[in-house]
Amino acid sequence: MMKGIFIALEGIDGSGTTTHTRLLSKWLRAKGFLVVQTHEPTNKRIGRLIREILRDPSIQPAIDALLFAADRIDHTVNRIQPALDKGKIVITDRYVESSITYQSSSGLDIEWVKQLNQYALTPDLTILLDLPPEIALNRKHRPKPKEKFERTVFLEKVRRCFLSRAKELNFQIINAEKPINEVQQKIQDVVEPLLGNLK
Numbered sequence: 001m002m003k004g005i006f007i008a009l010e011g012i013d014g015s016g017t018t019t020h021t022r023l024l025s026k027w028l029r030a031k032g033f034l035v036v037q038t039h040e041p042t043n044k045r046i047g048r049l050i051r052e053i054l055r056d057p058s059i060q061p062a063i064d065a066l067l068f069a070a071d072r073i074d075h076t077v078n079r080i081q082p083a084l085d086k087g088k089i090v091i092t093d094r095y096v097e098s099s100i101t102y103q104s105s106s107g108l109d110i111e112w113v114k115q116l117n118q119y120a121l122t123p124d125l126t127i128l129l130d131l132p133p134e135i136a137l138n139r140k141h142r143p144k145p146k147e148k149f150e151r152t153v154f155l156e157k158v159r160r161c162f163l164s165r166a167k168e169l170n171f172q173i174i175n176a177e178k179p180i181n182e183v184q185q186k187i188q189d190v191v192e193p194l195l196g197n198l199k
């Protein structure tokens, strides 16, 4: 069986994972690679349900954790694994590390969240786009000051969790405060050495 390359882009809201997933896919396609560009939550049924209820205060964090994990199993089995088996490059905008960091920062036991995600694959490369929440939130939208403060405090926790996981598990940490083209160049620099395996 052929073996593709699985790359996950992770980071707090507003860190640029969506933009850089798109740019990285474009660069790799221009080089002639077969690329599957994807994201979580997915656009399938469970992913759509998640988007519908996300940030509804009556939905418990544990429910979010279960749904994200369910969406991820469907995504992995029906989309990611088949593409990897065909030797493609799969680039996902968020994967298991988003659950471990966001759901544990909303008060859940991190070990339980890991357990729920035991069926997730380990990407060949996880890239963390790192920057302070205040800067990330200013880029994304301009919420009311109170919401913004609450969101900043929460994302600060998420960021710390991402950074500690990155150090423990050797993710590539990229400073996402820099301009888009510089960040994308750094991403391409860390992806390039993996490509030899596909040729």
Ligand code: TYD
Residues within 6 Å of the ligand: 013, 018, 040, 041, 068, 094, 095, 096, 098, 099, 100, 102, 103
């Ligand atoms: P995302 O689609 O990246 O946000 P947007 O479309 O607004 O740019 O992700 C939606 C939110 O879901 C984001 O705040 C991160 C969160 N999330 C989790 O809490 N756990 C997860 O497992 C995933 C994949 C995302």
